[in-house]
Amino acid sequence: xxxxxxxxxxxxxxxxxxxxxxxxxxxxxxxxxxxxxxxxxxxxxxxxxxxxxxxxxxxxxxxxxxxxxxxxxxxxxxxxxxxxxxxxxxxxxxxxxxxxxxxxxxxxxxxxxxxxxxxxxxxxxxxxxxxxxxxxxxxxxxxxxxxxxxxxxxxxxxxxxxxxxxxxxxxxxxxxxxxxxxxxxxxxxxxxxxxxxxxxxxxxxxxxxxxxxxxxxxxxxxxxxxxxxxxxxxxxxxxxxxx
Numbered sequence: 001x002x003x004x005x006x007x008x009x010x011x012x013x014x015x016x017x018x019x020x021x022x023x024x025x026x027x028x029x030x031x032x033x034x035x036x037x038x039x040x041x042x043x044x045x046x047x048x049x050x051x052x053x054x055x056x057x058x059x060x061x062x063x064x065x066x067x068x069x070x071x072x073x074x075x076x077x078x079x080x081x082x083x084x085x086x087x088x089x090x091x092x093x094x095x096x097x098x099x100x101x102x103x104x105x106x107x108x109x110x111x112x113x114x115x116x117x118x119x120x121x122x123x124x125x126x127x128x129x130x131x132x133x134x135x136x137x138x139x140x141x142x143x144x145x146x147x148x149x150x151x152x153x154x155x156x157x158x159x160x161x162x163x164x165x166x167x168x169x170x171x172x173x174x175x176x177x178x179x180x181x182x183x184x185x186x187x188x189x190x191x192x193x194x195x196x197x198x199x200x201x202x203x204x205x206x207x208x209x210x211x212x213x214x215x216x217x218x219x220x221x222x223x224x225x226x227x228x229x230x231x232x233x234x235x236x237x238x239x240x241x242x243x
Contacts, residue, residue, distance in 0.1 A: 046080065049209045056091065056201045057084040058209070063182070063195055064174075065214040070190035077189075078106075079180040079211060080173040083199070085164040091201050094161040099195035101184030103160035107177045191215050 046062035061081040071077055077100075085091050095103050160180060164170045172179045182195060189195070194210035201207075 045212075045214050047209065047212065049207055051201065051205050051207060053205070055085075055087045056093075056199075056205065056207065057086065058082070058199065058207060059084065061197075061209070061211045063211050063213045065191070065216055066189070071185055071188060071213075073186070073188045074184050077182040077185060077195070077213075078174055079103075079182065079197075081180070081211075082169055082171045083164060084169045085166060088166050090163055090165045092161060092163045094200045095180060096160070096198045096200070097182060097196060099186055099197075100182035101186075103197075104181050104183050105160055105162060106179055106181045189213060 046060035048057070048059050049061070050057040059082045061079070064078045064080060066077065083093060097103050162170065185195075191213050192215070194212050196210050197208070199207040199209075
């Protein structure tokens with residue numbers, strides 16, 4: 001009887017030890033691992049850059065989709081971006097480029113004023129336009145206004161500098177009524193190429209970056225096959241001799 005009791009105790013201790021070891025192994029296997037969805041970047045067009053001190057940020061910066069033929073040399077091209085001022089003072093931003101003759105602000109008159117950051121999407125996100133009007137991402141493929149011929153017809157209305165109040169952001173895109181436009185591209189450009197831009201915030205703080213030309217968000221329609229027919233309609237071709 002004594003041996004039986006001792007054997008039961010040893011078996012219980014052994015089982016509890018095995019359970020503890022299994023739990024430790026499971027914890028060790030999961031430690032330090034990050035879910036794949038946590039490291040994936042969202043499929044949003046454009047790039048996100050900021051000054052080294054994170055005081056000023058650009059989110060969703062890209063050139064509108066030019067269509068299948070691309071931009072011709074000398075054409076105009078619209079830029080889309082959201083610019084954040086995360087400082088306690090207003091800032092005047094000046095934008096320049098060496099990829100075009102100049103940059104202009106289009107639609108200044110009557111355009112909405114810069115939005116305050118209260119209640120807005122954080123500047124770490126791609127842009128508030130993604131959740132509100134999707135103007136920062138979905139518009140390139142669905143907007144016929146992105147064609148080179150139409151963008152070339154727009155005329156600059158103001159130099160490319162504007163003010164953003166403290167702790168505010170400014171959304172620049174066609175849908176919002178105010179956007180940046182490259183005037184007179186130096187060369188023809190296609191999807192996949194980039195233009196060089198400089199955003200000057202004053203006090204020696206600048207962002208020098210390249211903006212990609214957007215790709216269509218939906219694939220182009222396949223080209224219809226060309227079918228050739230021999231002879232006229234209703235003709236019958238026979239082969240072989242007469243029987």
